[in-house]
Amino acid sequence: MSAHPDPGADARTTGEPLRIAVIASIAHRTPPSGYGPWEQVASMLTEGLVGLGHDVTLFATADSITSARLHAEAPRGYEEDPGVDAKVYEGLHNAAVFERAEEFDVISNQFDFMPLTYSGLVATPLVTTIHGFSSERILPVYRAYDRRGRYVAISDSDRHPDLSYAATIHHGIEVDDFTFRARPDDHLLFLGRIHPDKGTHRAIEVAQRAGLPLVIAGVVHDQDYFRDAVRPQLGRRGITYVGAVGPGERDVLLGGARALLHLIGFDEPFGLSVVEALATGTPVVAFRRGSMPELVRHGRTGFLVDDVDEAVAAVGEIDTLRRRDCRDDVERRFTARRMVADYAELFARVAGREPASVSR
């Protein structure tokens, strides 16, 4: 034992706690009470980082729930309270983070592109998770901050060729929140936003041709689509719409399904419901596009198909898959623990090697 311990020794060990700011979306509270995938990921990351012993400040709505320190500018989510002006509070929210930047070793941005535009004004490194591109029209801002953005892709498929990335980090889930079911009920399941992108109408067609009941769950994001393509099908031939579902119902519906039908009409950057289904043992029939080949192991945890005909055939073969394999794959690849560890490693790397320059 030395009388003069080296005060820098702890800081050089690998496990040194970092001072981390997490910027959550303020569309909803964190974690979201209903829909809100960005807020869900921000919450999981925040709680996981706290669990690893890091010193975390979560920037989120005032009604958010966290074991980290909470800094709130917006009283509630702008999607949940018409009195909350989205632009005003997005500005105040981002400003609050960067005005406190000196207090943090790294800032994790889970809230789209606007934080990038503040990042050149502070020395603290920003790591930006790109939760998909809503449109090519948002690319100019990602291009402008490519050199200092330290982008995280949420799937390899979502990497844009114009941008450079610090890492791909797949989302994870709390596997213990999902109950493994060795024997499902008889229904197929559609779970997600009711929107053409998510292919609700294709799920209906496949279920009808396969002669199996279909449960549809999720919030309606496109009213015209729901009215024209979904509602006329309800109540006949075993097509049921149960609305938005909470975590408990979600677990029951997922675990009871023979398969999740994920016949998407866009290159989905990640599909949390796909991973959640697998966690309950339910295989997934998905269109072979976007992140699906990264999430579903064809012929083992589901089937990747190219059209409705193939989807119908895949449903016919669904019993050839072992539900235990689905669960095992999630435990191996898609746990919250793995996701948090990936981020923690990236943050340590970024915090340790950052130059002081603040130019773009």
Next chain:
Amino acid sequence: MSAHPDPGADARTTGEPLRIAVIASIAHRTPPSGYGPWEQVASMLTEGLVGLGHDVTLFATADSITSARLHAEAPRGYEEDPGVDAKVYEGLHNAAVFERAEEFDVISNQFDFMPLTYSGLVATPLVTTIHGFSSERILPVYRAYDRRGRYVAISDSDRHPDLSYAATIHHGIEVDDFTFRARPDDHLLFLGRIHPDKGTHRAIEVAQRAGLPLVIAGVVHDQDYFRDAVRPQLGRRGITYVGAVGPGERDVLLGGARALLHLIGFDEPFGLSVVEALATGTPVVAFRRGSMPELVRHGRTGFLVDDVDEAVAAVGEIDTLRRRDCRDDVERRFTARRMVADYAELFARVAGREPASVSR
């Protein structure tokens, strides 16, 4: 003559050139080719400051025209080019200003509230002209930056009781761009956006009851209103709609009018068209609200009225006013030169006394 001149002497004289950044709106180019009052004011201020010998950088769209240095992020105005994402380019535009903040003695914000949210991250003082409040919902951001915002009201009537202000500076116009007309034609004039706020329907009613023709000019900002309240009245009893008008037509229409009818349905923070009408010698009949009592001298350059009946009566008395008095009042109170001088004085004051603190 001293062999050792004091190198600081110039900097202490009143006329020392300042390094000024002007943040224009990027909805349109600066100056606007058509509608665009914020861009119009930004342009006039910029050119005027250059004329006074200041070192000015204008942040505006790439197709803007200025004698200052131009810094552009957006290729064109987001209202004019659907390929320009408003949020993306507003972020890049504001970031560009603040990333260059050290190059300026003062930053003049003519583009709403978002620049405030960057202002705490730099030492350069920001002066924010509040071009009216679109809604009470935007107040939180002005309140948050009240201590460092150095707000400029564009009329005393537009000062919000919750905020503190550095100055009220009325807009000015280039008086020489407007031709004084001692003898008008016979028509009344409505000039402005076709929108219930601007009271197009009231102008029609007043003109009809006064038995005078009415020319309506301006862009349609509310299609339903135009269809229901304006279009059915056109073509009968001397009601004519001429669409949006450029500067030359504007001058002709204004100078030829017996009166401008400005029967607004909101507390308009300033009315450029009111001042422009006066510059051509045309008196204004305006509702007594918002900035109108500051712009129109009742009984001398127009009439302030409270309802349509009073407006009709005022039109009947319009010939009791002297058109030369209207022009004279503009030359006294509403020139671009006066506006620019007011801003230049404020900027010098702000630049000279600024503390280094960057806290909100």
